[in-house]
Amino acid sequence: xxxxxxxxxxxRAALTRIxxxxxxxxxxxxxxxxxxxxxxxxxxGRDMSSGVSKEKFQGLRMRAARTDIDGAAADLAAIGALGxxxxxxxxxxxxxxxxxxxxxxxxxxWVRGRAxxxxxxxxxVSIVGARACTExxxxxxxxxxxxxxxxxxxxxxxxxxxxxxxxHRGALAAEGASVAVLASxxxxxxxxxxxxxxHRLAEQGLxxxxxxxxxxxxxxxxxxxxxxxxxxxxxxxxxEAELRSGSLVTARRATELGRFTMGMPGPVTSGLSAGVHQLxxxxxxxxxxxxxxxxxxxxxxxLAPAQRGPVLARDLLDPVASRVLxxxxxxGGADSRRLARDSGTAEEVAQGKLFELQSLGFxxxxxxVWELARRSVGATGSRRGGA
Amino acid sequence: xxxxxxxxxxxRAALTRIxxxxxxxxxxxxxxxxxxxxxxxxxxGRDMSSGVSKEKFQGLRMRAARTDIDGAAADLAAIGALGxxxxxxxxxxxxxxxxxxxxxxxxxxWVRGRAxxxxxxxxxVSIVGARACTExxxxxxxxxxxxxxxxxxxxxxxxxxxxxxxxHRGALAAEGASVAVLASxxxxxxxxxxxxxxHRLAEQGLxxxxxxxxxxxxxxxxxxxxxxxxxxxxxxxxxEAELRSGSLVTARRATELGRFTMGMPGPVTSGLSAGVHQLxxxxxxxxxxxxxxxxxxxxxxxLAPAQRGPVLARDLLDPVASRVLxxxxxxGGADSRRLARDSGTAEEVAQGKLFELQSLGFxxxxxxVWELARRSVGATGSRRGGA
Numbered sequence: 020x021x022x023x024x025x026x027x028x029x030x031r032a033a034l035t036r037i038x039x040x041x042x043x044x045x046x047x048x049x050x051x052x053x054x055x056x057x058x059x060x061x062x063x064g065r066d067m068s069s070g071v072s073k074e075k076f077q078g079l080r081m082r083a084a085r086t087d088i089d090g091a092a093a094d095l096a097a098i099g100a101l102g103x104x105x106x107x108x109x110x111x112x113x114x115x116x117x118x119x120x121x122x123x124x125x126x127x128x129w130v131r132g133r134a135x136x137x138x139x140x141x142x143x144v145s146i147v148g149a150r151a152c153t154e155x156x157x158x159x160x161x162x163x164x165x166x167x168x169x170x171x172x173x174x175x176x177x178x179x180x181x182x183x184x185x186x187h188r189g190a191l192a193a194e195g196a197s198v199a200v201l202a203s204x205x206x207x208x209x210x211x212x213x214x215x216x217x218h219r220l221a222e223q224g225l226x227x228x229x230x231x232x233x234x235x236x237x238x239x240x241x242x243x244x245x246x247x248x249x250x251x252x253x254x255x256x257x258x259e260a261e262l263r264s265g266s267l268v269t270a271r272r273a274t275e276l277g278r279f280t281m282g283m284p285g286p287v288t289s290g291l292s293a294g295v296h297q298l299x300x301x302x303x304x305x306x307x308x309x310x311x312x313x314x315x316x317x318x319x320x321x322l323a324p325a326q327r328g329p330v331l332a333r334d335l336l337d338p339v340a341s342r343v344l345x346x347x348x349x350x351g352g353a354d355s356r357r358l359a360r361d362s363g364t365a366e367e368v369a370q371g372k373l374f375e376l377q378s379l380g381f382x383x384x385x386x387x388v389w390e391l392a393r394r395s396v397g398a399t400g401s402r403r404g405g406a
Numbered sequence: 407x408x409x410x411x412x413x414x415x416x417x418r419a420a421l422t423r424i425x426x427x428x429x430x431x432x433x434x435x436x437x438x439x440x441x442x443x444x445x446x447x448x449x450x451g452r453d454m455s456s457g458v459s460k461e462k463f464q465g466l467r468m469r470a471a472r473t474d475i476d477g478a479a480a481d482l483a484a485i486g487a488l489g490x491x492x493x494x495x496x497x498x499x500x501x502x503x504x505x506x507x508x509x510x511x512x513x514x515x516w517v518r519g520r521a522x523x524x525x526x527x528x529x530x531v532s533i534v535g536a537r538a539c540t541e542x543x544x545x546x547x548x549x550x551x552x553x554x555x556x557x558x559x560x561x562x563x564x565x566x567x568x569x570x571x572x573x574h575r576g577a578l579a580a581e582g583a584s585v586a587v588l589a590s591x592x593x594x595x596x597x598x599x600x601x602x603x604x605h606r607l608a609e610q611g612l613x614x615x616x617x618x619x620x621x622x623x624x625x626x627x628x629x630x631x632x633x634x635x636x637x638x639x640x641x642x643x644x645x646e647a648e649l650r651s652g653s654l655v656t657a658r659r660a661t662e663l664g665r666f667t668m669g670m671p672g673p674v675t676s677g678l679s680a681g682v683h684q685l686x687x688x689x690x691x692x693x694x695x696x697x698x699x700x701x702x703x704x705x706x707x708x709l710a711p712a713q714r715g716p717v718l719a720r721d722l723l724d725p726v727a728s729r730v731l732x733x734x735x736x737x738g739g740a741d742s743r744r745l746a747r748d749s750g751t752a753e754e755v756a757q758g759k760l761f762e763l764q765s766l767g768f769x770x771x772x773x774x775v776w777e778l779a780r781r782s783v784g785a786t787g788s789r790r791g792g793a
Contacts, residue, residue, distance in 0.1 A: 155673060284671030284683060286542060287694040296671060296694050305686040307674040 022109040030054035031107050031127040032231065033091035037061065037082040038126060040229040041243040044075055046122030054126075062088045094129075094231040101206055101221075101232070103131040114140040119276050120250050125229045131205045132225035134371035138378040139196050139225065143173035144316055145248045145273075147266040148182025148258040149291055156182055156259030156291060159283050161189035163256065166309025168195020171377050171384045172316075175200060175252050177244060178217055178226075180210055182258045182266075187220060194355065194387070196374045197224040200251070202236040202244040204228055209236050223367060245269040253316040254279030256306060260294035267294050274302045279316050281306040333381070339364055343372045344381055352390030409496040417441035418494050418514040419618065420478035424448065424469040425513060427616040428630040431462055433509030441513075449475045481516075481618040488593060488608075488619070490518040501527040506663050507637050512616045518592045519612035521758035525765040526583050526612065530560035531703055532635045532660075534653040535569025535645040536678055543569055543646030543678060546670050548576035550643065553696025555582020558764050558771045559703075562587060562639050564631060565604055565613075567597055569645045569653075574607060581742065581774065583761045584611040587638070589623040589631040591615055596623050610754060632656040640703040641666030643693060647681035654681050661689045666703050668693040720768070726751055730759045731768055739777030 031054050038045045048057055048071060060067045060076075061083040067076055087093075098105055106112045107127040114137045117124050130136055144167055146160055164174045164186040174190035176183040178199040190197035199220045201209065205228045208214035220226050229247065230240065248269055249255055255273040257280075260266040274280045282303040285292030299305055306312050336344065339362075346361035347353065353361070359369035373389050376382045383392045418441050425432045435444060435458060447454045447463075448470040454463055474480075485492055493499045494514040501524045504511050517523055531554055533547055551561045551573040561577035563570040565586035577584035586607045588596065592615045595601035607613050616634065617627065635656055636642055642660040644667075647653040661667045669690040672679030686692055693699050723731065726749075733748035734740065740748070746756035760776050763769045770779045 155675070159674065283674055284679075284686070284692070285674070286672055287546065287670055288542070292671075293694070296692055299671070299686070299692040300698070305671070305683055305692070307680070307683050311687070 021111055023107045026055050027053070027109075028105060028107055028127075029091050029095065030058040032094055032105050033058050033062070033088065034126045035129070035229060035231050036086050036090055036094070036234075037079055039243070040125065040240060041120075041123045041246060043122040044072065045079070045126070046124065049126070050122065058088075091231075094233075097232040098129055098131070098205070101131050102133075103129065103205060103221075105129050106136065112137045114251055116140065117247070117250050120246060123246065124250075125247060128227050128229060129205050129231060130225060130227045131221040132223075132371075133368055134196065134225055135375050136198070136225055136227060138375040139173045139198060140175075140251050141378045142171060142317075143175050143196075143198065143252045144312055145175040145252040145255045145269070146182065146186035146258060147176060147245070147248065147255060147269050148260050149264060149266065150179050150181040150183075151291075152181035152185070152259045153289065153291055155285060155289075157185040160185035160258045161192075163258065163283070163309050163312070164189025164197070165193040165195070167312065168193035168197070169384075169386065170309060170313050171374075172196075172309075172313060173198060173374070175248055177202070177241075177248060178209075178213055178220065180212065184213060184216060186258070187216060187224075191219060191223055194223075194370065196371075198251070199224070199226045200244055200248050201226060201228040202230070202240040204230050204232040204234040206232045207235055223370070241265065242268065246272050249273040249278060250276055252278065254281055254312070256281040256283060256312060257295050257298060257303070258283045259285060259289075259291045260298075261290055262294045262297060264294045267298055270298055270303060279304070281312060281315065283307065336376075336379075339368065340372045340376060343369050344376055347382055347389060347391055349391065352385065352388040354387045355389065358389060408498055410494045413442050414440070414496075415492060415494055415514075416478050416482065417445040419482055419492050420445050420449070420475065421513045422516070422616060422618050423473050423477055423481070423621075424466055426630070427512065427627060428507075428510045428633060430509040431459065432466070432513070433511065436513070437509065445475075478618075481620075484619040485516055485518070485592070488518050489520075490516065490592060490608075492516050493523065499524045501638055503527065504634070504637050507633060510633065511637075512634060514616075516592050516615045516618060517612060518608040518614070519610075519758075520755055521583065521612055522762050523585070523612055523614060525762040526560045526585060527562075527638050528765045529558060529704075530562050530583075530585065530639040531699055532562040532639040532642045532656070533569065533573035533645060534563060534632075534635065534642060534656050535647050536651060536653065537566050537568040537570075538678075539568035539572070539646045540676065540678055542672060542676075544572040547572035547645045548579075550645065550670070550696050550699070551576025551584070552580040552582070554699060555580035555584070556771075556773065557696060557700050558761075559583075559696075559700060560585060560761070562635055564589070564628075564635060565596075565600055565607065567599065571600060571603060573645075574603060574611075578606060578610055581610075581757065583758075585638070586611070586613045587631055587635050588613060588615040589617070589627040591617050591619040591621040593619045594622055610757070628652065629655060633659050636660040636665060637663055639665065641668055641699070643668040643670065643699055644682050644685060644690070645670045646672060646676075646678045647685075648677055649681045649684060651681045654685055657685055657690060666691070668699060668702065670694065723763075723766075726755060727759045727763060730756050731763055734769055734776055734778055736778065739772065739775040741774045742776065745776060 059065045160182040168190040173196040175198045176186045187197045205226045208217045249272040270280045280303040282295040282299045342362040346358045355370045359366040547569040555577040560583040562585045563573045574584045592613045595604045636659040657667045667690040669682040669686045729749040733745045742757045746753040
């Protein structure tokens with residue numbers, strides 16, 4: 020179920036080794052040139068056609084010269100060994116909303132984890148904020164992460180210390196869906212102290228990156244990573260940020276991309292809330308809990324089909340999802356443990372499928388219980404409340 | 407300098423004894439009937455013309471029957487003995503913006519203090535919030551009160567415990583202008599614990615009320631008092647308020663009246679900030695300090711003529727104000743103590759006049775120093791910053 024051939028996939032994988040994330044020049048080339056041709060030109064010495072800056076091209080060629088042309092195949096093998104994959108524009112799993120980044124959209128994404136990124140991202144919110152947050156900020160982020168997860172929303176963040184980590188942990192603790200967007204390879208745990216958290220996210224959620232396996236983060240990669248967080252989600256919530264914090268860049272990027280930008284206020288006497296308040300005096304909306312976030316991001320457009328009934332015919336589901344769906348009782352509901360047992364799948368697999376089924380509009384979540392989605396025929400009034 | 411005759415003043419004073427604040431029915435009658443005639447009808451048994459509800463009229467007549475028709479003269483004597491006055495629509499000191507209350511505008515205002523209410527109210531902001539505020543709220547209110555006073559703005563509040571008191575005290579501590587709007591007579595200190603504060607406000611600032619001297623507050627009078635606070639000022643800042651707090655009513659009233667509505671955020675975990683956050687999710691703007699308040703309220707319309715040069719010719723100033731203005735040195739400035747000495751007036755009198763002169767655009771304040779206002783000829787760009 021993909022328009023992407025193996026040659027193109029390998030070419031794009033090779034490009035992620037030598038092109039920095041968000042490189043719009045290369046993005047423009049890729050609109051005009053097939054990835055395979057670009058790779059042949061960069062690695063094989065073939066010349067590029069007109070419209071390409073020589074200087075830029077030479078720089079990339081030098082980077083290519085320092086890397087093995089077969090490195091891409093090795094990277095693809097490595098991600099496979101991690102139980103992951105490399106997805107590209109054109110793949111079914113590619114989140115369409117990343118295309119809003121224009122020529123700066125990722126060349127591809129390295130993904131670890133069982134869930135379908137595209138499905139999870141349909142109903143997702145990012146939570147960002149200070150690494151050196153206060154107890155107050157950590158508490159808010161964890162509570163918000165758990166609250167969004169409880170309402171069936173995917174929590175996206177950057178796996179950093181402070182707010183990021185608390186948000187992921189809150190979502191995981193609520194047995195919800197969470198996606199970490201790294202500024203390094205998906206197997207390169209940064210910060211080191213979050214090795215265990217990132218491992219758990221890869222098991223229970225998703226860990227994604229533009230950089231190939233093994234690659235390390237840099238200062239600029241952190242900043243460019245933020246655009247993926249902003250673009251991937253329906254809205255960004257900033258929980259504690261100083262003036263001139265990187266989180267504010269993410270938030271403003273979200274606004275530019277037409278996403279919702281939200282901030283959780285704090286004491287005006289706290290420097291760690293000053294950036295949030297600055298944002299709230301501009302484009303951002305005050306939110307104080309998960310319900311308010313969902314009310315906002317769930318209210319307009321409604322990308323997520325959950326309340327309009329399934330978008331996919333039931334017989335097009337993959338076999339495992341189909342078995343999990345079969346296991347959901349017609350009345351009442353069941354927790355993921357029982358559904359895993361009744362469908363004969365591992366609980367973690369069942370959970371991932373349940374979130375996908377939710378995004379597709381087949382099931383809905385109420386606390387720990389999953390039940391069949393009620394079709395809201397003509398019930399437009401009830402749609403505003405979100406999940 | 408008034409269009410109000412003594413008969414009308416006495417009649418309006420008498421009406422404040424029997425008509426509750428904000429009575430729009432009586433306000434409508436007063437558009438059609440001279441106050442003197444209304445009083446004659448209520449106290450003297452004369453009938454009212456058509457368009458008057460009999461039931462309502464009888465109710466007021468019963469209240470009139472329980473009061474002395476000469477009570478108004480006694481009240482006027484009492485306010486005079488307190489060094490105060492009773493001002494009415496049509497008086498030079500009447501703040502025009504109160505007319506935005508329509509038929510609910512006060513019948514008149516009992517005023518204690520030396521300053522000119524109209525002048526002081528030109529550049530005024532109200533600070534409202536919880537009586538049972540936290541230390542955080544009290545700190546914010548005091549700092550904001552002082553900061554606004556430092557910038558030459560008058561701080562208006564209700565003299566209650568908590569946020570109100572802290573705001574007044576902050577303004578007084580900065581030797582600024584502050585106005586208390588009471589829900590009782592101006593000589594009836596409520597709450598009792600604020601007797602000293604209200605006395606200081608009458609000495610250093612202004613204490614005003616719709617109720618005649620000696621009258622006590624009631625629950626509904628507190629609520630109706632809030633509309634005067636909202637209408638009198640350019641904007642209302644809410645500092646800590648629970649959901650369903652009376653301060654939110656004041657804030658919403660301010661919005662309805664086209665004034666600025668602002669809120670100071672706090673921890674989302676604090677019930678005392680929940681009302682503020684609710685407001686901030688609606689009509690109110692986040693502010694975190696006095697500079698941001700002044701930037702907002704000083705930016706549009708600019709009722710205050712401070713930066714456009716005087717609105718009143720210098721030779722129309724009253725003799726004391728004129729002497730104080732003469733004392734301000736052409737270069738540099740002087741504090742109020744020196745200006746009082748050089749103009750031969752009491753320091754408190756000089757201070758009141760200096761705030762009036764500031765409102766009229768003759769002088770400006772920089773910390774403790776008063777100096778002649780610079781005419782900002784064509785300097786529209788600098789006007790946005792406010793005072």
